């Protein structure tokens with residue numbers, strides 16, 4: 001599902017990039033470690049800041065990144081041009097079909113990254129199944145997501161975080177939601 005104008009403006013803002021760079025990435029790296037020299041995939045790459053951080057902070061050798069929105073992929077291409085095609089490959093496509101989007105075979109990535117996109121994906125189970133399919137045995141899925149509480153009450157819930165262990169924060173019904 002494409003974003004509305006307000007969310008697009010928020011996602012493309014310096015504040016969003018700062019949150020990703022100074023909070024989300026250090027937290028995810030602390031929880032899951034680096035992927036030095038590895039091959040990574042980012043689903044829903046938006047304007048490409050996450051891809052840049054996967055290369056520079058997580059140490060991936062190469063990142064394939066995709067987004068449903070061609071305008072976002074265009075932004076990402078500009079942001080990531082300096083890395084060259086050997087390190088970054090960008091595509092327009094859906095996380096629900098990674099063969100169509102990036103020709104991803106089974107067990108082909110060391111890590112998959114999702115920075116806040118699953119709540120946009122109507123058939124999110126298909127996206128999770130695809131991510132599981134393309135991760136190699138022992139590969140890691142790094143993701144962050146807004147909670148159902150935050151989605152329902154953005155003015156009070158926007159700073160809810162999922163605890164470091166797997167699972168949901170109190171009152172979060174997202175994992176059982178139908179879409």
Ligand SMILES: C[S@@+](CC[C@H](N)C(=O)[O-])C[C@H]1O[C@@H](n2cnc3c(N)ncnc32)[C@H](O)[C@@H]1O
Nearest residue numbers: 001044045046067068069094095115117120121
């Ligand atoms: C909230 S934004 C997050 C963008 C970026 N990951 C970030 O953290 O700034 C959600 C992104 O997911 C993309 N998206 C929505 N549905 C998608 C799908 N089925 N497959 C891939 N990307 C999708 C949107 O176009 C948008 O760029």
